[in-house]
Amino acid sequence: MLEDTAANGAAASMRNGVKIYGEGTAIVRALDGVSADFARGRFTAIMGPSGSGKSTLLHTLAGLDNLTEGTVHIGDTELGSLKDRELTILRREKVGFIFQAFNLIPTLNAEENITLPLSIAGKDPDEAWFNEVVSAVGLEDRLDHRPAELSGGEQQRVAAARALVTRPDIVFADEPSGNLDSKAEAELLAFMRRAVDDFSQTIVMVTHDPIAASYADRIVFLDDGDIVDEMVDPTVDSILEKMKHLGE
Amino acid sequence: MLRAALRGVIVNKLRLVLTALAIVIGVAFVAASFIFTDTINARFETLITDISAGVDVYVRPIPPETGNDLVEFGSIPDEILAQVKAVPGVRVAEGAVAGYAQFVGADGDPVGGLGPPTLGFSWTTTSDLNPMTIAPDNGRAPTGPGEVVSDLGTAETAGFGLGDTVTILTLGPPEQFEVVGLANFGSEDNLAGATTAAFELEEARRLFDLEGSYVEISVAAEEGVDAETLAADIDAATGGEFDVKTTEAANADQLSEIGEALGFLNTALLAFAAVAVFVGAFIIANTFRIIVAQRTRELALLRAIGATGGQVTRLVVIEALVVAVIASVIGVFGGIALALLLAALMNAIGFNLPEGPLTIAPRTVVIAMTVGIVVTVVAALLPARKAAKIPPVAAMHEELARTGRKPLRRRAAAGAVVTTGGVGLLLFGLFGSVANPLLLVGIGALVTFLGISILAPLAARPVASTIGWPLPLLFNITGLLAKENTARQPRRTASTASALMIGVALVVFVAIFAASIKSTINESIFDNFRADLNASSTNFQIGISPTFAEQLAELDEFDTVSSLVFDTASLEEGGTDIIVVDPLLAEEVVNLDPSPGAFAALESADGVVVSSTEMEDNGWVVGDTIVMGFPKEPETQMEILGTFGNADFGQYILNRDFYNTVYDNPFDSLVLATVAPGVDISEARVAADAIAEPYANVQIQNKDELVAEIEGQIDALLQLIFALLFLAIVIAILGITNTLALSIIERTREIGLLRAVGMTRRQTRRMVRWEGVIIALFGAVMGTGIGLFLGWAVVLALADEGLGSFAIPWGQIAVLVVASGVAGVVASIYPARKASRMNVLDAIAYE
Structure with a gap:
């Protein structure tokens, strides 16, 4: 299930990742020696019960949090050795994010939110790519609206467009459809699927929702801070089946 | 509820520290202004009581209502002393004279004169009655011409010692004296920053031009004689023509004068306190507004589990109260520190305050604390009331927290009304005729600030x-x-x-x-100024010795030398500034814009020339007679001889000769000189400087330097x-x-x-x-x-x-x-x- 080297062509990988929170008796091993690779151009879902460490896995993979032990690579870059500034620039250039909520800056309109990472880097957006991404998420008419004027689904699609606009090596999504109704959820996930199929984007998504996870190519199951199982080409039914057994 | 409020304070303590600082500063200023004034009063009371300890009754000339009180003493004829001594119950009595005397330091610059007075007086030989005592091993009393005793503090500041020869400026040309003794005032080595020079009586009379008279008689009563009764007896014996007071009453007068002189300081400190507190109120209001907004969910939860709106308001107010009390207590301590700092500052600029403890009156603490607490709570009240309006459902929905804003139109209207009111008050205070315009202007300004701050969000x-x-x-x-x-x-x-x-x-x-x-x-x-050069005194209270102008006029380099005196006189409606001129020469040195013939008339008749604006305001015409009060002539009928246009220096012009008959001030305020034709100004200046040099307190300037x-x-x-x-x-x-x-x-x-x-x-x-x-x-x-x-x-x-x-x-x-x-x-x-x-x-x- 695992390959030996970090530089194996995976978009991101973790080796023996351990993350410990707290001290003394309040100690929590959120990650307990996780090793995983996330291949390029693939849509991977991370599933697991609450407290299984799936969010911690995502945060440490994305360079938002550091491991207590072990290594993380994004492409060829090992994150543990990076200073804050280098890490920030890596996130800006190599990584895209879609969070569950508070994805957007309220004072900026949709277009400005989408191009935010480029603006921060002081770069001009690639016009053609920007248009392609915007039309893919269907937001052509909403670009001059502020987040408060957008629906929840539209807000998440803006966030998705922002995640793609820099052509990152990898996109991390943390329960991106968690707050959406089923129609908006389907729209968002269909777009994410297309991003992988049409643009060869790499996506890693944390979710507890089998329907959302069914859009992925592969599912990694986490429990008690370690990978306990995985599944390729899942369907809603096969996921539900698997989860039933995991609970046992 | 109280516990929740206290917890709120603890949780928000970092945020509240900065807020509290604003209150601390405001309260400190309030406290400092009271502590400082109280302290000065108490210390002066101690000092004055100390140095007048041996005296029971003072006989002084009745002080004139107008004029410079450092010059206009009035006087007591010689024979009155005998009358006083003859009053039964008088154990001992001695007369003294006083006047202007200023030391010249070793560097040639005059000592003092920029604040506290430069005092000269006669040495009182009866030690009970003398405010000064020769310090141990520091010489003796002055006994004849050419001798002077000073206080130790002045000697140290000026850099002279026992046996030295010093130059002293008085009425006439500067003279040399030998320092024969150095003295203390009670337990102080100095009289609150004043410089003092004591001479033997006849020497002092000569220097101050007071031959044959006194300006003060100090009396000690016989054992068992009541001071009040003695004062009344002396008053009766001297025909009620003098100001006879018990030491207690005289000291109280003096203290109230000191209090008045320091009043401006108190007012200034309180004004700054008002500014600090006012600015602080904005910050407090703002902080609590933000804290309430941040805690919307928490407050809504309290509402959801059954707290009333009033309870939520109280929660915020109690929080403010806790902060206010802590900050105010710190503020009072800050005020003590500030008062000490002020005292040190006063000493540093030459106002030597007597030594002593700080006076912290209970009312100081009460007022300062009240100001801090009331302002904080009032400022927090608006945000607190807003907290009460948070709907319980906001606990579940963050978006709801942001509702309930006042419509902008209402804000605009309220802001406009308040601003207009403030500006109105301000303008009324400035242009209307009211009793206390300054207060009105101040309040108007504060209200304007408030109004603008209401409008500012727009x-x-x-x-x-x-x-x-x-x-x-x-x-x-x-x-x-x-x-x-x-x-x-x-x-x-x-x-x-x-x-x-x-x-x-x-x-x-x-x-x-x-x-x-x-x-x-x-x-x-x-x-x-039409003159090329002008000479003025560096002493704020005393002008230039008249002999200076005389000497200057003798120089060939100058065409016209004429002096001006600025003084005050009283009118029916109060005091006014007067200008005293030499009518024949004034036009050549200064532009007062007189009506034709006005100065010629002033030269030949005792009368007054009045500014055109004053004439108009009072509806006077030339030839009218008005009543003016002078130190020696409280009610004088003065004919208006003419008018003048330039009232920059004062509204009334008197002739110098007439002035000398009704005032005791021989000093010139300004000596103005025009350079003779063909003489270079810088050359003339060198000559004038040579004359001025021994006077030490005279400085000569051209117009640019004066500006x-x-x-x-x-x-x-x-x-x-x-x-x-x-x-x-x-x-x-x-x-x-x-x-x-x-x-x-x-x-x-x-x-x-x-x-x-x-x-x-x-x-x-x-x-x-x-x-x-x-x-x-x-x-x-x-x-x-x-x-x-x-x-x-x-x-x-x-x-x-x-x-x-x-x-x-x-x-x-x-x-x-x-x-x-x-x-x-x-x-x-x-x-x-x-x-x-x-x-x-x-x-x-x-x-």
Whole structure:
């Protein structure tokens, strides 16, 4: 299930990742020696019960949090050795994010939110790519609206467009459809699927929702801070089946 | 509920520290002003009681109602002493004279004279009655001509010692004296900063031109004789023509005079306290508004589980109360420190306060605490009432927290009404005729500030956008975010900026006022003086010895030498400034714009020339007779002999010869000289300087130097005021820090998101920094506007008082605005740091 080297062509990988929170008796091993690779151009879902460490896995993979032990690579870059500034620039250039909520800056309109990472880097957006991404998420008419004027689904699609606009090596999504109704959820996930199929984007998504996870190519199951199982080409039914057994 | 409130204080303690600081400063000023005045009064009381210990009754001339009280003593004829001594119950009595005597230091500069008086008097030989005692091993009393005794403090300051020969300036030409003794006043080595020179009686009489008279008789009673009774007996024996008082009554008079003299200091300190407290109130209101907004969910939860709106209000108010009490207590201690600092400052500039403990009266603590507590609670009341209006459902829905804003139209109306009211009060105080215009102007200004601050949120969005427009161009996204952040919370931006607005407005106002005075003085000196050189005294209270002008007039280098005296006289409706001239020569040295023939008439008849404005106001015509009061002639019928146009120095002109008959002041205020034709001014100046040299307190200046000197004096005062107003600006800057820090906490998620998608720490800091700059500039712009208006209104109102020109110091204002921007940067250092150190994960960790 695992390959030996970090530089194996995976978009991101973790080796023996351990993350410990707290001290003394309040100690929590959120990650307990996780090793995983996330291949390029693939849509991977991370599933697991609450407290299984799936969010911690995502945060440490994305360079938002550091491991207590072990290594993380994004492409060829090992994150543990990076200073804050280098890490920030890596996130800006190599990584895209879609969070569950508070994805957007309220004072900026949709277009400005989408191009935010480029603006921060002081770069001009690639016009053609920007248009392609915007039309893919269907937001052509909403670009001059502020987040408060957008629906929840539209807000998440803006966030998705922002995640793609820099052509990152990898996109991390943390329960991106968690707050959406089923129609908006389907729209968002269909777009994410297309991003992988049409643009060869790499996506890693944390979710507890089998329907959302069914859009992925592969599912990694986490429990008690370690990978306990995985599944390729899942369907809603096969996921539900698997989860039933995991609970046992 | 109380426990919840206390917990709120503890949880928010960091946020409240900055808020509390504003209260601390305000309370400290209030406390310091009372402690300081009380302390001075108490110390002087001790000193005065100490040095008058052996005296039971003082006999003094009845003080004239007008004139310079350091010169216009009046006098007691020699024979009165015998009459006093003859009164039964008098154990011993001795007369003394007093006058102007100023030491010249080893460096040739006069000693003192810039504040405390330069006193000369006769040595009292009866030791019981003498305020001075020769210090042990420090010589003896003066017994004849050419001898002087000074106090130890003055000797030390001036750098002379026992046996030295010193030059002393008095009425006549400077003279040399031998220091035969050095003395103490009671337990002090100095009399509150005054310089003192004691001479043998006849020597003193000669120096002060008081032959055959006294200015004071001190009396000690026989054992068992009541002072009050003795005073009444002496009064009866001397025909009621003198001011006979028991020591107790005389000391009380003296103390109340000292109190009055210090009153301005008390008023000034309280005014600054008012500014500090007022600015503080804005910051307190703002902090609690933000805290309430941040705790919406928590407060809504309390409502949801059954707390009433009133209870929620009380919760916030109790929190404010706790902060207020703690801050006020610290403030009182701060006030004690400030009072000590003030005392040290007074000593440093030459007003030697007597030694002693600080006087901290219970009422000082009560007033200071009350001010701190009331202001804080009142300021927190509005946010507290808003907290009560939070619907319980807001506990579940964050969006609901932001509802319930007052419609802008209502705010606009309220702001307009308050502003109009404030401006109205201000203008009425300035241009109307009211008993206490200063108070009205002050209240008007405060209300105007309040009104503008109500209106400010309406202007915040457009103004902040305008100020911030170059930012997105310069700094791209961080600039855009900074600009948008200030515009999105217009009320918060506005109320934060309002605190700075007040400080800036006051500084701009003071700067305009000072610039206008300077420009007026500049114009008036060049318009008024026709003389090439003018001589003035460096002693604030005493002019130039008359012999100086006489000596100067003998020089061939000068064509005309004429002196002016500025003094006061009383009229039916109160005191007025008078100008005393030599009518035949005045026109050549000074431009007073007299009506034709007015000065000729003044030369030949005892009368008065009155300014045209005064004539008009009173409906007088030339030839009318008015009643004027002078020190020696309380009610004199004066014929109006003519009018004059230039009332810059005063409204009434008297002839010098007549003046000398009704005043005791022989000193010239100004000696003006025109250089003879064909003589170089610089040559004439060298000659004049040679005459002036021994006088030490005389300085000769041309017009440019005179202007420069007056401007220098104004600048010195200006710096003092700026230093104090700087405190208000510091409080305002703390307010900006506070608001930004709280906004940062509120925007944790947003900042975390920006950091997650690639904003570096440096960019984050820059974003917050520019936010601070925009807020500060917004305050500076509003403040400059109000300051310009205040300055314009006050200068206009004082046009009648001779403030002729309105000048705007654009340079200073520009510096102030730039400095405000820099202050914004400083204010944002801490919040920017905090924002850049924020944990990225906090943004993402949802629930």
